[in-house]
Amino acid sequence: MARHRDADVAIRCSDLSITRASARGTATERVVDGVDFTLAHGRSLAVLGPTGAGKSSLGAVLAGTDEPGLAVVGGDARVQGIPVRRPGRAHRTLTYLVGYLGQGAGTRLPARLTVEEVISSPVTSRDRRVNKRALALRVAALLDELKLPLGMTVKYPYELSAGMRQRVALARALMLDPKLLVADDLFANLDVQARAAVVEAIRRRCDGYGMSTLLIGNDRDGIRALGAEVLILRSGHVVACGANVDDVLWTPSAGADRRLIAS
């Protein structure tokens, strides 16, 4: 098995199919069907498509989230060289190497933790004997980078605006300097200044140490700002792809998708 140190690409998705069980677990639906793509180190790829196309399901599986009900039923994907279908003991490494900002992450921050505790949690959940001073400095640097006030560390999520919560969730996803960031609805609730800070933070990591980014969602300006390549999903299938959001290679029947990203 290719180890993450010598993985030639960030993601290699080969004929990947994913099912999702219904809430009662009585039926399963194929939400991703035979998806192929590659994401190089240091590059960004945006997955667009109409609601229910399977974008979030794809992101959750590639991030190794173990979301209940989701299962890989065909093909496979290697993320930093680790197979997401049966990662075995490498699952812990996978979640260490991948920062995940799930859909609505800002709205689902743990209510009983302070901002500092939330952002530190990827470290403290792995190792409780950490250098508290170094951790506090790291949290302060992330807050500053994302244009959040340093005094926010002692606050609780309910005391923050929606845009602040979203950036706290992103800071948590960036805490371990991930090799890959999977970000679902990255720019949710962000104003112009906050968007610029987020784009800058991601670009710095791409250029600095080759972080790759998988963006999930239809935010055309954000996709353009990050210079992301584009993949369009419809009913779990890839229907179009392109080198950027303004240069998408279309299938003849993809008029609705063209309208989607032109909107």
Ligand SMILES: Nc1ncnc2c1ncn2[C@@H]1O[C@H](COP(=O)(O)OP(=O)(O)OP(=O)(O)O)[C@@H](O)[C@H]1O
């Ligand atoms: N928590 C859930 N429980 C049951 N079914 C779900 C759940 N989340 C999504 N689904 C179903 O899985 C399919 C794929 O949904 P998914 O969220 O991956 O699509 P999406 O393209 O991200 O949509 P959106 O843009 O609306 O977030 C849809 O048919 C949806 O109804």
